Amino acid sequence: MTNLDGLLHRPASPRPATPRPATPPPGGPGANAVDVTDLRRSFASGAEAVRGISFSVRPGEVFALLGTNGAGKTSTVDVVAGLARPSAGTVRVLGHDPVRERRLVRPRTGVVLQSGGLPGELTVAEAARMWAGTLSRPRPVEEVLTALDLLDRGPVAVKALSGGERRRLDLALALLGTPDLLLLDEPTTGLDAESRRRVWDLVRALVAGGTAVLLTTHHLEEAEELADRLAVLHRGRIVAEGTLEEVVATHRAEIRWLAAAGSPPAAVLDGGETSALDGRHVVVRTSHLQRTASRVLRWADDAGVELAELRATPASLETAFLALARTDQEVLP
């Protein structure tokens, strides 16, 4: 990734005679890039993939939709991208209906689909030029390919690219149109660690330039790295939403050890802590890990108990996410 700066500066249109067809959102500066209200999406089979979710994405922020496979992330992105109509609820993208006012929305939106393809027989350069030829405000193809480390792959057929290179090409095409809103559906799937970090850097640079990003991922690290706010989707519903800290705070830290050592008496734990058996282990859940851990250790010392397999796990997005994904909880506070 050698040329991120170039992507931050919106180029003068190489086609000055073609006015930008869209106007800013009716809400004016500061209006949300995406507003989703009570969205539902059902399929012909009767299955309901999205069950009444609401969220918004502001300009210059990354909003992540986290969820397990089948949680409804892609179904949501499809509706926001205007590829599918909602069964109920409303979706506004840059102030417009993404299906009925597609002409106004698309020139300002870049989309990386989970399953979007390209003809394998085209070369990278041909595919990028084809895509650029359909845009009203394309960046120079070479600039974007350079930013995604694909310039030297220009003469290579798309079918000969590795999975990671194809994903980078997907991103390159999404960035060719100078988007105000990026919809990224699992954008780093198949990328190695180095490429993933480069993509994250690129996304951060775009967001710093004011681009709004709706990101879906099941890589928790990705959400931790990028998301300003996030929502956890489970079975079509949002079960937690907020900043990373707010979502993590919905779950408590854990201290666990082998049950043979016994449980601490109630007096050792204060009102906010709980102790329970979880299989072979005693689990103490707490919002104050250090304080509780020190109390438990003191109790074990005093009682001469050895806490075999002792492990303290701070609250994290992973623990919160796993807990949320395991439950059928509707909405957390």
Added chain:
Amino acid sequence: MSTTAPAAHPTAPVPPVPVPAAPGRRDVLRRSWSLARAEVVLLRRNRTLLFSATLLPLGLVALLATTGGERLRTADGAAAVVSLLTGTLLLLVVFYTVLSTAVARREDGVLQRLRTGECSDGEVLAALCAPPLVLAAAQGVLLTALAAAVLGLPLPGAPLLALAGLLLGAVLFCLVGLVTAAATRTVESAQLTSLPVLAVCLLGAGLVVPLDSLPPAAAAVAELTPLAAVLELVRAGWAGAVDGKEAVGQLLTCGAWTVLGAFAVTRWFRWSPRP
């Protein structure tokens, strides 16, 4: 965009004011051209498709030349040659190429991706159909020249009518290809899903069994099938024996199929591999 004369001098000569091209139309052309150019590159690189689309019609002329003999130099013979060549171009070059290309692009996720861009659905589909149409047009010219030289095929007596039939047929069989793609899961299965269409068209147009050998009711129904209506128009245009009433009826039949095809594409065409 329009220009108007000054209201105070309605009779004064208005100097010519250049009317700028509508940006919308220019954008449509630019986008469609970009996609169509890529489709042409892809067609050029698909040797199997190019081979079948190019050599089969040429082989047909060679076959006719070796088996048809002097019978083809009569008026009936010319009508048969026109029917065979037109039917082959519309079914093998236009219909089958559009069908297999649409399925391939959908299964590769290309159509879904294109829908995330600025092109309208119509532009995407038009670009997809453009290379087979260009190929069919080029082959039509080549085959006409070959048939004239080898089989003694005369030039069309009413070229406008013949051209109208060919154009309507080309659009119609693009639509039939797109509709059939909706019921086709893979490129390989296009060989199966195309069979009913090919059978109905070939039988209905009398290319397998002469229509006058069918019971009158069956023949009347057969004449309403898509290829039959198109071939009637093209044959009439080629022969130059135009019956206005019949031509209008055939145009209406073709038009009705085209409207029905456009409706079916709008309603049932699948853009995503996912149902």
